[in-house]
Amino acid sequence: MIIDVKDVTWLREQQPILKGVNWQVQPGEHWCIVGLNGSGKTTLLNMINGYIWPTSGEISVLGQKFGEFDLRELRKSIGWVSSSLQQRLHGSETALNTVLSGKFATIGLYDKADEADVAKAHELLQLLGCSKLAGRRYDTFSQGERQRVLIARALMASPALLILDEPCTGLDVFAREMLLTMVERIALQPDAPTLLFVTHHIEEIMPVFRQTLLVKGGEVFRAGLTQEVLNAELLSDFFGAQVEVEQRGDRSWLRPIGRLADLQLDLE
Ligand SMILES: Nc1ncnc2c1ncn2[C@@H]1O[C@H](COP(=O)(O)OP(=O)(O)OP(=O)(O)O)[C@@H](O)[C@H]1O
Numbered sequence: 001m002i003i004d005v006k007d008v009t010w011l012r013e014q015q016p017i018l019k020g021v022n023w024q025v026q027p028g029e030h031w032c033i034v035g036l037n038g039s040g041k042t043t044l045l046n047m048i049n050g051y052i053w054p055t056s057g058e059i060s061v062l063g064q065k066f067g068e069f070d071l072r073e074l075r076k077s078i079g080w081v082s083s084s085l086q087q088r089l090h091g092s093e094t095a096l097n098t099v100l101s102g103k104f105a106t107i108g109l110y111d112k113a114d115e116a117d118v119a120k121a122h123e124l125l126q127l128l129g130c131s132k133l134a135g136r137r138y139d140t141f142s143q144g145e146r147q148r149v150l151i152a153r154a155l156m157a158s159p160a161l162l163i164l165d166e167p168c169t170g171l172d173v174f175a176r177e178m179l180l181t182m183v184e185r186i187a188l189q190p191d192a193p194t195l196l197f198v199t200h201h202i203e204e205i206m207p208v209f210r211q212t213l214l215v216k217g218g219e220v221f222r223a224g225l226t227q228e229v230l231n232a233e234l235l236s237d238f239f240g241a242q243v244e245v246e247q248r249g250d251r252s253w254l255r256p257i258g259r260l261a262d263l264q265l266d267l268e
Helices: 041-048 071-075 083-088 095-104 115-127 143-156 173-187 232-239
Strands: 003-012 015-025 031-034 056-061 078-081 161-165 194-199 211-216 219-225 243-248 251-256
Touching: 003 041, 015 041, 015 219, 031 041, 041 056, 041 161, 041 194, 078 143, 095 115, 095 143, 115 143, 115 173, 143 161, 143 173, 173 194, 219 232, 232 243
Parallel strands: 031 194, 031 211, 078 161, 161 194
Antiparallel strands: 003 015, 003 056, 211 219, 243 251
């Protein structure tokens, strides 16, 4: 099993941030994780990466049970692309060196990459549609280009699990579609890592994400087949507001219905 979270609770200042979470990810599955701000998604991912420990319950990742192995070793098998990583990278590095640094898990390239590494980095830049950027400085890239270079960087370490944490934030609609196409391309590679794709937006769920986890108030609201999860009744219940879900091609699009006042938004 790739991820096995059993009855996990995490308390902070006596308050449960995660409550009785059960979630299993099997080999070959790719999951979307959806939840509103503050629902507990990042906390759950921090736990999967071993940065925080459950107050109670058990967790194993890539067949390793927490408490019985070296977390630093486990982290080498997990790629995590997030906005905080984006801020930490060195702007003066080229795209090629940024990707190569992924092999050594360093911010900046200090180790000597061999020919095979360079060839692999070029292949990954091509996979992500960034070949032309190879020799350009990272700080000259658009947001969409940065995200794609960062995904190539994460793939450089050949992770078994790749977490894409809201990768479409700040992208225009075309850059977003481009990124989603690339993500799908990665998932369809024969030796693809298991992908976890965190988003607030239902329409970003590509068909390759056959499973979806809905997180609400630190609890699993629903975990199952995307096709079954993405229905108007369930999502209205999940968001606490009436929504409709329209199927367009092989993607679902969500639209709030009713007056804004009914959405119980705090607009003050
Ligand atoms: N170390 C901590 N101490 C106290 N509260 C915390 C801590 N870490 C997270 N929380 C709280 O737990 C809740 C869940 O936070 P988390 O960051 O996991 O949400 P999220 O679903 O990732 O949100 P977003 O979509 O905004 O990134 C929030 O209310 C947050 O303030």
